[in-house]
Amino acid sequence: MSLLSACASASKRLVTQGLFVESAFTGYLRTASGAVKDKEPLRKAKTPQGRFDMNDEKTKDPLEKFPDDVNPATKEQGGPRGPEPTRYGDWERKGRCVDF
Amino acid sequence: MASVSRVLTKRILLTKAFPAATRCSSRNIHFSIYGKKDNAKVSDDISTQYPVVDHEFDAVVVGAGGAGLRAAFGLSEAGFNTACVTKLFPTRSHTVAAQGGINAALGNMEGDDWRWHFYDTVKGSDWLGDQDAIHYMTEQAPAAVVELENFGMPFSRTEDGKIYQRAFGGQSLNFGKGGQAHRCCCVADRTGHSLLHTLYGRSLRYDTSYFVEYFALDLLMEDGECRGVIALCMEDGSIHRFRANNTVIATGGYGRTYFSCTSAHTSTGDGNAMVTRAGLPCQDLEFVQFHPTGIYGAGCLITEGCRGEGGILINSEGERFMERYAPNAKDLASRDVVSRSMTIEIREGRGCGPEKDHVYLQLHHLPPQQLATRLPGISETAMIFAGVDVTKEPIPVLPTVHYNMGGIPTNYKGQVITHPDGEDKVVPGLYACGEAACASVHGANRLGANSLLDLVVFGRACALTIADTCTPGEKLSPLKPSAGEESVANLDKIRFADGNTRTSEIRLNMQRTMQNHAAVFRTGDVLKEGCDKMDAIYQTMEDIKTFDRGVVWNTDLVESLELQNLMLNAVQTIHSAEARKETRGAHAREDYKERMDELDYARPLAGQERKPFQQHWRKHTMSTVDPKTGKVTLEYRPVIDTSLDQEECSAVPPAIRSY
Numbered sequence: 239m240s241l242l243s244a245c246a247s248a249s250k251r252l253v254t255q256g257l258f259v260e261s262a263f264t265g266y267l268r269t270a271s272g273a274v275k276d277k278e279p280l281r282k283a284k285t286p287q288g289r290f291d292m293n294d295e296k297t298k299d300p301l302e303k304f305p306d307d308v309n310p311a312t313k314e315q316g317g318p319r320g321p322e323p324t325r326y327g328d329w330e331r332k333g334r335c336v337d338f
Numbered sequence: 339m340a341s342v343s344r345v346l347t348k349r350i351l352l353t354k355a356f357p358a359a360t361r362c363s364s365r366n367i368h369f370s371i372y373g374k375k376d377n378a379k380v381s382d383d384i385s386t387q388y389p390v391v392d393h394e395f396d397a398v399v400v401g402a403g404g405a406g407l408r409a410a411f412g413l414s415e416a417g418f419n420t421a422c423v424t425k426l427f428p429t430r431s432h433t434v435a436a437q438g439g440i441n442a443a444l445g446n447m448e449g450d451d452w453r454w455h456f457y458d459t460v461k462g463s464d465w466l467g468d469q470d471a472i473h474y475m476t477e478q479a480p481a482a483v484v485e486l487e488n489f490g491m492p493f494s495r496t497e498d499g500k501i502y503q504r505a506f507g508g509q510s511l512n513f514g515k516g517g518q519a520h521r522c523c524c525v526a527d528r529t530g531h532s533l534l535h536t537l538y539g540r541s542l543r544y545d546t547s548y549f550v551e552y553f554a555l556d557l558l559m560e561d562g563e564c565r566g567v568i569a570l571c572m573e574d575g576s577i578h579r580f581r582a583n584n585t586v587i588a589t590g591g592y593g594r595t596y597f598s599c600t601s602a603h604t605s606t607g608d609g610n611a612m613v614t615r616a617g618l619p620c621q622d623l624e625f626v627q628f629h630p631t632g633i634y635g636a637g638c639l640i641t642e643g644c645r646g647e648g649g650i651l652i653n654s655e656g657e658r659f660m661e662r663y664a665p666n667a668k669d670l671a672s673r674d675v676v677s678r679s680m681t682i683e684i685r686e687g688r689g690c691g692p693e694k695d696h697v698y699l700q701l702h703h704l705p706p707q708q709l710a711t712r713l714p715g716i717s718e719t720a721m722i723f724a725g726v727d728v729t730k731e732p733i734p735v736l737p738t739v740h741y742n743m744g745g746i747p748t749n750y751k752g753q754v755i756t757h758p759d760g761e762d763k764v765v766p767g768l769y770a771c772g773e774a775a776c777a778s779v780h781g782a783n784r785l786g787a788n789s790l791l792d793l794v795v796f797g798r799a800c801a802l803t804i805a806d807t808c809t810p811g812e813k814l815s816p817l818k819p820s821a822g823e824e825s826v827a828n829l830d831k832i833r834f835a836d837g838n839t840r841t842s843e844i845r846l847n848m849q850r851t852m853q854n855h856a857a858v859f860r861t862g863d864v865l866k867e868g869c870d871k872m873d874a875i876y877q878t879m880e881d882i883k884t885f886d887r888g889v890v891w892n893t894d895l896v897e898s899l900e901l902q903n904l905m906l907n908a909v910q911t912i913h914s915a916e917a918r919k920e921t922r923g924a925h926a927r928e929d930y931k932e933r934m935d936e937l938d939y940a941r942p943l944a945g946q947e948r949k950p951f952q953q954h955w956r957k958h959t960m961s962t963v964d965p966k967t968g969k970v971t972l973e974y975r976p977v978i979d980t981s982l983d984q985e986e987c988s989a990v991p992p993a994i995r996s997y
Contacts, residue, residue, distance in 0.1 A: 300710070300714040300715040300718065301714055301715060312502075313496065313497045314494050314495070314496065314502045314504075315494060315495040315496070315497070315502070316492060316493070316494040316495055316525070316526060317494035317502060317524065317526060318494075318524065318526045318527035319526070319527075320714055320715070321712075321714070322504075323437075323438075323527060324504055324505060324506050324522075325643065326641055326642050326643030326646050327642060328641055328642055328643075328786070329437055329438040329506070329527075329786070330641035330642075330643050330713075331437060331527050331715070332714065332715025332716060332718060332719050333640060333641060333644065333713050333715055333716025333717075333718075333719040333720065333728075334638050334639060334640065334641065334715075334719050334723075335629065335631075335639035335640060335641035335642065335643075336435070336436065336437035336438060336639065337438075337600070337627070337629055337639060337740045337741065337786065338436035338437060338438040338439075338529070338530065338786065338787065338789055338790060
């Protein structure tokens with residue numbers, strides 16, 4: 239009973255303030271009912287998320303940032319990272335060509 | 339408790355202020371207009387089933403990419419009450435995908451002159467570009483780039499703090515005789531993204547009214563003048579008529595007519611189709627730029643550097659087929675040779691994959707270390723877009739469309755023109771800019787880094803022309819109350835269509851036909867066969883079937899309307915290509931390998947007789963379609979060979995184009 243009235247008053251406050259009702263309401267409900275009880279970590283499944291978790295160290299950008307963002311060869315500030323994109327006659331970046 | 343909150347929520351929604359003028363029918367219309375005048379009126383004139391709202395503005399811009407945004411806030415800056423009608427949020431337009439830069443003769447890296455840029459562009463267009471428009475664009479280029487930089491676009495800099503310019507795309511010094519010019523100004527590798535965000539941010543300072551996610555259906559034409567636009571609000575299915583004395587079309591290209599293209603799914607040539615349905619011609623639609631190696635299915639392009647570093651193209655038999663077509667250059671032959679060779683292999687049945695419609699680009703014979711150092715990031719790209727491990731498997735590639743040179747014909751001021759009785763005539767009230775327009779600065783072939791320049795210069799030009807010819811707050815031309823009826827009838831027909839073929843099937847048929855017949859490899863019989871097939875596919879539009887009968891966010895309906903627009907573009911493209919019997923720029927034919935100008939510029943001109951207009955091909959194609967039958971009619975318009983000011987910048991006489 240107290241839970242109900244507490245929820246009602248909380249949601250009424252939120253509603254009159256014009257906030258999104260639904261998400262706040264259900265969020266309140268979830269924490270109030272205490273669904274997340276256990277603290278054990280999620281099992282690493284062979285789902286895409288699991289795969290990304292394992293390969294965390296390998297997700298480095300292959301194109302490295304220049305020191306101070308200045309290209310040492312051309313002295314360009316704020317230019318594209320990595321090797322010169324126009325070196326093959328088209329605009330190349332990470333193997334992809336962009337034609338503009 | 340749950341019901342308590344629901345009741346409270348409903349009360350909040352009902353107490354929100356509605357525009358006073360809307361009469362509540364069975365549905366509540368909950369759009370709101372941010373702008374100067376709150377003068378939207380609901381009318382019953384053209385439909386009793388769809389709520390129709392009439393708006394009045396001084397100017398309407400259709401499309402909010404680079405060109406559309408520049409035109410919209412240029413007009414707002416000049417004091418016009420402007421509406422910008424766009425089917426995408428402005429920063430989602432396809433301009434955002436342009437990574438490279440903008441050409442401008444600023445002269446920061448070495449001495450430069452815009453007249454050299456003018457020469458390069460005229461030569462690049464294979465002398466099909468209108469030299470007055472090219473003069474206008476290249477002369478305005480430095481001012482346009484400086485203006486963008488003043489708006490806050492973060493160009494990359496040299497040590498002195500000036501804008502850094504790099505060498506790109508056929509730009510030379512001293513009219514082709516002085517070596518490579520450095521003219522391309524970039525923002526790291528996200529110039530288009532930055533341009534769009536800068537323009538959008540700037541446009542919010544002015545009070546342009548944005549109608550986002552409104553799909554423009556048709557132009558409202560009366561007595562040969564354009565009096566506004568009719569659009570569908572995708573959010574709630576209401577129809578909106580925007581009455582304005584000036585309409586600017588900036589809807590982008592139509593890459594999606596082909597199976598393999600780099601364009602977004604929203605590049606459907608809506609502006610070209612609206613103009614065609616209004617009975618006006620489109621110009622030079624047969625000139626479509628291809629890139630030889632685009633990833634099959636994804637549409638991303640693989641750089642030519644892959645072949646430069648040793649990658650090879652192989653067919654289904656594992657043969658390095660480029661050795662047969664270019665024995666010396668092999669895989670390093672020029673783009674068009676490679677594209678044509680790939681297409682011939684596919685046509686002759688040696689393509690790969692279940693449909694035998696692509697070839698393979700093999701890189702796994704190269705040492706992985708070399709790949710990683712010379713082409714960093716390529717393994718990532720190949721995995722994400724092609725799903726292959728580039729060190730073990732080849733990448734499926736095929737020639738891919740990435741730009742349309744053709745579009746709505748305009749003069750150098752951005753006004754749409756027709757060509758009755760041999761004279762250019764302006765269509766009052768209608769303007770076009772960007773990729774949708776054909777000014778024509780790119781002619782038969784577009785140089786790299788010129789298209790972003792084209793957007794800003796001609797977007798601004800449209801705004802300036804309108805500011806010169808009209809005043810804000812002018813009285814609107816009268817419009818028949820029943821204007822836009824056919825558009826609503828068409829919409830209704832498509833919404834309740836119950837034929838046999840789905841939209842996606844018809845679209846795939848069209849895309850495959852265009853890819854097989856109107857792509858890089860063009861000969862008379864292939865094109866003729868393609869024309870017949872496209873005419874047949876056009877007729878199947880009568881048999882279309884849609885599934886979603888609702889009005890709120892009906893993507894089935896919008897995709898079918900987009901398919902109608904794509905069809906109009908596709909039939910004009912293939913018929914114009916079939917008729918043009920020469921090779922010029924991006925339009926390359928196997929059976930007519932030479933350019934056919936009024937004089938043979940390969941030989942000395944003295945003593946040659948000028949060919950009459952009907953017998954040479956240095957002219958623009960103007961195509962019109964009868965939307966009911968799909969029949970294409972072609973006419974021709976001469977190229978403008980004089981610059982705006984012969985003393986300031988003399989025109990370039992035609993010559994043989996060789997690099």
